Amino acid sequence: MLLLNRSDIEKCYSLKDCIAAVADAFKYFSAGKVDVPLRTQILKQNGKDTFLCMPAFCEDYDAACVKVLNMFPENINQGLPSINAQVLNIDTKTGVVNAILDGNYVTQLRTGSASGVALKYLAKKNCRKGALIGTGGQAATQLEAMLIVRNLDEVAVSDLDFERAQKFAAKMQEQLAQYHTKITAVKTGNEAVKDADVIITVTPSTKPVYDAQFIKKGATICGVGAYQPKMEETPAELVAKANKIYFDSKDAVLAESGDIIIPLNKGMVANTSFTGEIGQVVSGDLIGRENDDEIIFFETVGIAAQDLMATKSIYDKAVKQKVGTQVNM
Structure with missing residues (x-):
């Protein structure tokens, strides 16, 4: 399995790359070619903190992933990230999880790219x-x-x-x-x-x-x-x-x-x-x-389609450029 932290991603991937990937994500999604259930969302009783799970699959893009994300807005007051996440990239032919990516950075990239x-x-x-x-x-x-x-x-x-x-x-x-x-x-x-x-x-x-x-x-x-x-x-x-x-x-x-x-x-x-x-x-x-x-x-x-295309494009570039850490699970 390939582990990709923020530093790894920055070595091989740019926000400009991600804007192109997210444009694809929106296009495929609106064409009905991405399987994206409405995300599972659990809100704590304080009405602020949220646990999220976002799966996605696209046959045409040969991509599958699941993002697990927790959003705690008040973290900013403690100097902590308001979002904590990991993304699992999945081989569509075997179902094997072949990479885990820093979901915080993937989220930052894909969310910025949506506005881009x-x-x-x-x-x-x-x-x-x-x-x-x-x-x-x-x-x-x-x-x-x-x-x-x-x-x-x-x-x-x-x-x-x-x-x-x-x-x-x-x-x-x-x-x-x-x-x-x-x-x-x-x-x-x-x-x-x-x-x-x-x-x-x-x-x-x-x-x-x-x-x-x-x-x-x-x-x-x-x-x-x-x-x-x-x-x-x-x-x-x-x-x-x-x-x-x-x-x-x-x-x-x-x-x-x-x-x-x-x-x-x-x-x-x-x-x-x-x-x-x-x-x-x-x-x-x-x-x-x-x-x-x-x-x-x-x-x-x-939407999870953004994570899907961003994650797949990051993974492909990382493999091609031999970036990241391989581990046995």
């Missing part, structure tokens, strides 16, 4: 300012994905903890220097999203992290953090005024995300308000952005 795919296909070509709200464990790849797909002059970063936002911005300014983008911390979500062309929110908030009135025409917004029905980082008013609304998985979003469930329950949007899945845009079966004035909203809760 959405912005690649839905954002205006000419974008100047980005906004990122939330600086937890998923934030770094969200920010880099934004910079990979659009050439931005600046990105404003905000967080409930301004000092944490400042530290994150300074760290990212150094780590992502090759993109030549100014990364600065601001005190509020409204300040971050004002005049922003592309926006990513990645928080577990149960109330909106910005006001819809500050979103300008032509903006593309990715809602990433609201993975439970009571979570609502995106204002319902924004969802209501969006010209187009796309999902990673319509069924998963309608079952799990408060960003959509809450405005639906309030009667502010209807099922007819939803445009479709991003995979349909990737495949060319559904139109994306049609002009530079459209406000487009993309909601993702994460």
